[in-house]
Amino acid sequence: MNTAALKGELTVKGLRKWYHRRDxxxxxxxxxxxxxxxxxxxxxxxxxxxxxxxxxAYILCGYIGPDEGQVLMDGxxxxxxxxxxxxxxxxxxxxxxMTVMENVVFGPLAKSRAGRDEATRKALELLxxxxxxxxxxxxxxxxxxxxxxxxxxxxALINSPKLMVLDEPFRGLDVMTRELMQExxxxxxxxxxxxxxFITSELEEAIFLADRILIMGGTPSRIVRSLxxxxxxxxxxxxxxxxxxxxxKKEALEVLYGESMQxxxxxx
Amino acid sequence: MKAAEEGMKASIADRPVKRNRRxxxxxxxxxxxxxxxxxxxxxxxxxxxxxxxxxxSPIEVLNTFLTQYIGNPKxxxxxxASFKRVIYGFVLAQVLGIPLGLLLGTRETFHNLVYPVIExxxxxxxxxxxxxxxxxxxxxxxxxxxxxxxxxxxxxxxxVHDAVRNIKKEHYWLALSLGANGGQVFRRIMIPSVIPSIAxxxxxxMAVTWNVVIAAEMIAGDNGLGRLTWEGYVSHTVTVxxxxxxxxxxxxxxxxxxxxxxxxxxxPWRGTR
Numbered sequence: 001m002n003t004a005a006l007k008g009e010l011t012v013k014g015l016r017k018w019y020h021r022r023d024x025x026x027x028x029x030x031x032x033x034x035x036x037x038x039x040x041x042x043x044x045x046x047x048x049x050x051x052x053x054x055x056x057a058y059i060l061c062g063y064i065g066p067d068e069g070q071v072l073m074d075g076x077x078x079x080x081x082x083x084x085x086x087x088x089x090x091x092x093x094x095x096x097x098m099t100v101m102e103n104v105v106f107g108p109l110a111k112s113r114a115g116r117d118e119a120t121r122k123a124l125e126l127l128x129x130x131x132x133x134x135x136x137x138x139x140x141x142x143x144x145x146x147x148x149x150x151x152x153x154x155x156a157l158i159n160s161p162k163l164m165v166l167d168e169p170f171r172g173l174d175v176m177t178r179e180l181m182q183e184x185x186x187x188x189x190x191x192x193x194x195x196x197x198f199i200t201s202e203l204e205e206a207i208f209l210a211d212r213i214l215i216m217g218g219t220p221s222r223i224v225r226s227l228x229x230x231x232x233x234x235x236x237x238x239x240x241x242x243x244x245x246x247x248x249k250k251e252a253l254e255v256l257y258g259e260s261m262q263x264x265x266x267x268x
Numbered sequence: 269m270k271a272a273e274e275g276m277k278a279s280i281a282d283r284p285v286k287r288n289r290r291x292x293x294x295x296x297x298x299x300x301x302x303x304x305x306x307x308x309x310x311x312x313x314x315x316x317x318x319x320x321x322x323x324x325s326p327i328e329v330l331n332t333f334l335t336q337y338i339g340n341p342k343x344x345x346x347x348x349a350s351f352k353r354v355i356y357g358f359v360l361a362q363v364l365g366i367p368l369g370l371l372l373g374t375r376e377t378f379h380n381l382v383y384p385v386i387e388x389x390x391x392x393x394x395x396x397x398x399x400x401x402x403x404x405x406x407x408x409x410x411x412x413x414x415x416x417x418x419x420x421x422x423x424x425x426x427x428v429h430d431a432v433r434n435i436k437k438e439h440y441w442l443a444l445s446l447g448a449n450g451g452q453v454f455r456r457i458m459i460p461s462v463i464p465s466i467a468x469x470x471x472x473x474m475a476v477t478w479n480v481v482i483a484a485e486m487i488a489g490d491n492g493l494g495r496l497t498w499e500g501y502v503s504h505t506v507t508v509x510x511x512x513x514x515x516x517x518x519x520x521x522x523x524x525x526x527x528x529x530x531x532x533x534x535x536p537w538r539g540t541r
Binding site: 093139 | 436437438439441442443444445446447448449452456457460461463535536537538
């Protein structure tokens, strides 16, 4: 077995999850979710909004537990949050009371693996790479949306996690910033090859970034389809004009269309 | 790809760094309104408008103030006495209220045990505590401080309690994912997230403290700005009543400035947009 196979391999077996609310019938969110996230690959999870994508992500990171089933990270069951997995949240989770620098060095200092000097040096390096070095002493409230996202990436990467989960990270950014961030992010991924679960509801984003797309659907949600995206890397936006891209898009659209038709008929 | 990166860097560099160092400007409209208020008061008294027959004019008040009060140590002692009570009550409320709020917000069993008691005691107006307080505490001073404390205490407890319960779960989770332990989460995440609510509690608490201290002094005190005002009424000297009222207004205003200053210090990340 090669060592790469031990870095951030995630096996998900038969996850089922209900949300229990006081005075209400439990809501069945996830049903029999089983899949494998391959190490060093970027797996995109797609689905309509409200289908339980975030819930799935929380379970992968160990923030909440499933009612049934199991998540294995490199063979070890995931039961609680751990520093080998990190999530970039849908809405920014940077702590508003800390400067960008304090946010980024939090991880290394919390685990006291490194001294403050070492952590600061590493953080500066990352911030420079993300074009944020001038903003290290600013508070998150002073940053634009795209800058916040990059600061969060720095905050996550400094900890060298084995798995990153990004929950619709570019949602709410304007179109230009979004495209820049996608381009920026794919370059970062191709450099680091960090095992990634990327959640989105945008098909173009999904195909552009992914090695594999898992499409969620149904009520309660399950993985209804897995699509391999074999577009060559490194990728630029040029792939969006290729024949293969259009084929994958067509295939995905058929699945998504079928899903949304079902949703509509169920709603009526 | 390279171009995109360059473009991103350029767009960052182009953005001007905002500076917000304007000097506080004189609020002319506000000054005008204050002047208009005194002018209206003066003429209403002069014209003997209904209700104003017994009221002293601003000039009489100013006269009394300048001749009998400005150099009178008894008057300034009233300021000191009231301020002392407010500060004791206020600080005690923070010192006891913040930890209690934190405990209530984080410890489920403690919450279930103690919260109902608080919910019963909270609606009791501070002034309804006066009789019990006088009976309980050996001196009037202590009972007034206690009543003042009560006024601010429940406000701060409830504010902190709600704040702890409403901390964004992402803020906790992120810290845990970055390898923080319980103590680190408490100090670096929980405390800072409730600071804005502590600040709100302080603003509201300060206002209530002044309310309560003045009323308590009128009922039970033998000095202080409330007592001064009350004595003016009892002795039918309207000028003194008005001097008392304006003094209370100023004292409250000064306290608000103090609390605002503290709040800015507590939250350096606010107002830096």
